[in-house]
Amino acid sequence: MKRDEVLERLYDRYIAPTKGKDGQYIGVEIEMPVINLARKAVDFSVVHDLTRRFKEEFGFFVSVIDEDKNACSLLHFGNDDILSYDCSYNNLELSFGKERDLNAVANRFCDYYSFINKTLAKSGHTLSGLGVNPYRAYNRHEPIPNGRYRMLFHHLSSYERYRPRVPMFFHPYPHYGMFSSASQVQLDVRHDELIAAIRAFSLLEPLKSVLFSNSVLTGENDGLLCCRDMFWENSTHGINPHNIGMFEEIPESIDELLEYIASTSIYCTEQEGKYINFEPVNIVEYFGRRQVSGEYYDRKDGRYRDVVFSPKESDLKYLRTFKFEDLTFRGTIEFRSVCCQPIRDAFTVAAFHLGLSGQVGRLNEIIDADGSLYHHGYGATELRKLFNRRKWPDFISRDALRNLLVSVLCLARDGLAQRGFGEEKFLEPLFDRAERLTNPALKMLEHLDEGGDIENIIAEYGELP
Numbered sequence: 007m008k009r010d011e012v013l014e015r016l017y018d019r020y021i022a023p024t025k026g027k028d029g030q031y032i033g034v035e036i037e038m039p040v041i042n043l044a045r046k047a048v049d050f051s052v053v054h055d056l057t058r059r060f061k062e063e064f065g066f067f068v069s070v071i072d073e074d075k076n077a078c079s080l081l082h083f084g085n086d087d088i089l090s091y092d093c094s095y096n097n098l099e100l101s102f103g104k105e106r107d108l109n110a111v112a113n114r115f116c117d118y119y120s121f122i123n124k125t126l127a128k129s130g131h132t133l134s135g136l137g138v139n140p141y142r143a144y145n146r147h148e149p150i151p152n153g154r155y156r157m158l159f160h161h162l163s164s165y166e167r168y169r170p171r172v173p174m175f176f177h178p179y180p181h182y183g184m185f186s187s188a189s190q191v192q193l194d195v196r197h198d199e200l201i202a203a204i205r206a207f208s209l210l211e212p213l214k215s216v217l218f219s220n221s222v223l224t225g226e227n228d229g230l231l232c233c234r235d236m237f238w239e240n241s242t243h244g245i246n247p248h249n250i251g252m253f254e255e256i257p258e259s260i261d262e263l264l265e266y267i268a269s270t271s272i273y274c275t276e277q278e279g280k281y282i283n284f285e286p287v288n289i290v291e292y293f294g295r296r297q298v299s300g301e302y303y304d305r306k307d308g309r310y311r312d313v314v315f316s317p318k319e320s321d322l323k324y325l326r327t328f329k330f331e332d333l334t335f336r337g338t339i340e341f342r343s344v345c346c347q348p349i350r351d352a353f354t355v356a357a358f359h360l361g362l363s364g365q366v367g368r369l370n371e372i373i374d375a376d377g378s379l380y381h382h383g384y385g386a387t388e389l390r391k392l393f394n395r396r397k398w399p400d401f402i403s404r405d406a407l408r409n410l411l412v413s414v415l416c417l418a419r420d421g422l423a424q425r426g427f428g429e430e431k432f433l434e435p436l437f438d439r440a441e442r443l444t445n446p447a448l449k450m451l452e453h454l455d456e457g458g459d460i461e462n463i464i465a466e467y468g469e470l471p
Contacts, residue, residue: 007293007319009268015322016267016289021260023337024197031104033192033338034111034356037092037346038099039139039185041464043130047146052129053095059125060089064118073151073305087114093155093183096145098122098133104192108360108429112353116470119349123468134468135352135446137221137234137345140460142185149184153281156303157274158183160310161283165242175240182237186221187346189355192338193363201263203339205256206362206369207331211343212379212389213411217439218355219394220345220446224460231447232394234345238328245286246271249327252387267333275321282313289325293317348446348467350435357432361418364425372413378406396451404443411440 007015040048054076060066061080066089070079079090086103100118102111119133126132139145149155162180169176195203219231227233238250247254248269257263271286284300292298298317301310323335330343344355362369373380379389382401392399415436422430439445450463 009290009294012290012293013264013268015319017264019322019335020267020333021197021200021264023335024195024200024333025337027194027196027337030106031194032106032108032111032356032360033102033104034108034115034353035099035101035188035190035192036115036352037097037187037189038133038349039136039142039187039346040096040098040126041132041134041139041141042144043132043461043464045141045144047144048096048131049129050095050146052126052131053091053098055129056122056125057089060118060122063121070152078150078152085114087118089118091150092187093158094147094149094181096139096142096147096184097187107427108353108356108432109427111356112432115352120470132464132468133349134464135220135346135348135350136464136467137187137232137447138223139185139187140224140464143225145185147181147184153276153303157281157283160301160303161273162241162243164283168242168245172245174244176242177236177240179237180241182241186234186237188234188342189218189344189346189352191341191344191356191359192334192336193341193359194337195333195339195363199366200333201257201259202366202370203363204253204263204331204333206366206373207339207341207359208253208256209373209380209386210362210369210414211252211330211386212393213414214343214358215390215393216407216411216443217358217436217445218344218347219448220347220450222447222450224454228451228454229396230394231396231445231451232345235343235390235394242273242286243328246288249286250329252330252390254385254387263333270325270327272321272325274326275315275318275324277315277318277321280313282315289322292321293319345446348469350469350471351446353432354436357422357429358415358418358436360425360429361421361433362414363421365417365421368417369414372410372417376406376410376413378403378410396448408440408443411443412437415440 042048057077066080066082068077069081072078088101090099092099105111149159165176221232221234223233244250272289272292273286274283280302282300282302297314304311332340334340341359419430
């Protein structure tokens with residue numbers, strides 16, 4: 007395909023679906039680490055038994071099985087809820103079908119979570135609301151045995167081959183998807199508010215670090231409150247920086263947004279039943295090639311083999327980016343920058359984004375009028391990195407930062423109140439965090455500094471409200 011044709015396909019896939027949206031629906035995805043309280047590797051037989059029991063209890067159906075015939079994804083045909091395992095059986099994810107009322111999602115989550123943890127407790131396991139599994143060192147870091155996750159792990163593990171040619175730092179955690187957990191939100195976005203929404207939420211990212219940081223590599227890097235960003239940015243996903251993180255130059259029009267999408271890279275596809283990964287290549291350049299060289303896993307002898315294939319238009323669905331504000335083919339923005347939260351606060355993330363999504367004009371005004379965060383020589387990406395650390399920059403006035411956080415939270419509360427579902431109750435824990443300028447990561451580290459045990463945090467962060 008020529009460049010103009012690729013741009014047309016990208017427009018149809020990502021921009022066109024935002025037309026006709028009313029901005030009322032929300033999708034929630036919550037990942038949680040599975041923890042073996044005996045400080046041993048997670049027993050996958052316990053996980054598979056849980057999956058079977060959950061399926062029977064809630065009337066789900068098996069939607070995906072792995073190569074060992076174990077269910078790795080369940081689907082409820084009535085509400086489209088999904089129980090799945092992300093990257094490995096060490097990480098459980100609950101994804102909810104789109105809803106207008108956040109209370110409906112929260113109620114189902116509580117039912118599911120209560121059953122899951124009661125079932126896991128019988129075998130000495132538990133879920134908890136932590137962005138990094140504190141017992142990750144004991145686990146077997148094995149991808150789910152299927153084409154997709156084996157390919158992903160292989161791609162992330164290939165970072166050594168890029169070192170001589172790519173001028174960037176690669177961290178030594180290609181298995182990070184097996185021990186890191188996120189809280190992600192998808193919101194319908196109206197076409198006429200798309201650019202304003204991307205701008206507002208992009209500039210909001212430093213404040214989200216202050217409120218939501220909850221991924222600490224305990225025992226390795228206690229100074230980093232949110233190592234989630236580093237996992238993606240300093241992996242093979244970050245070879246093209248436009249595939250991850252924030253917009254360095256925030257698009258000011260639909261045309262600029264389309265050009266940005268066209269600057270991202272593709273690194274995998276599935277053809278003839280084989281998941282293929284290859285060196286990341288710009289999506290326009292990819293479709294301009296007659297052939298691409300990659301590799302796939304041969305199940306017959308457990309080896310990776312070279313393959314040469316021709317790009318197909320259907321490969322476009324494998325263009326997967328990991329932006330903090332990620333435009334999807336569903337006509338939604340997926341917000342991907344937040345760690346899993348303590349379970350009692352699990353719906354603070356969705357409520358925060360949902361309340362602000364209908365207030366993007368006012369949100370932009372608040373950010374533009376504030377002088378405490380911006381206008382000190384730092385951009386949004388730099389500020390988020392600074393707030394991801396335990397020691398925050400001295401030029402930030404704590405009182406001014408507190409006032410800004412409260413202003414944004416009040417705006418979110420107003421937005422939720424206007425929806426009329428009583429969803430503003432989910433925001434209450436964030437007002438306390440804003441007042442004390444704290445977050446779950448800081449609270450955990452202070453507890454550990456005072457001689458507390460990580461087991462207390464696992465228990466506390468795993469409690470339902």
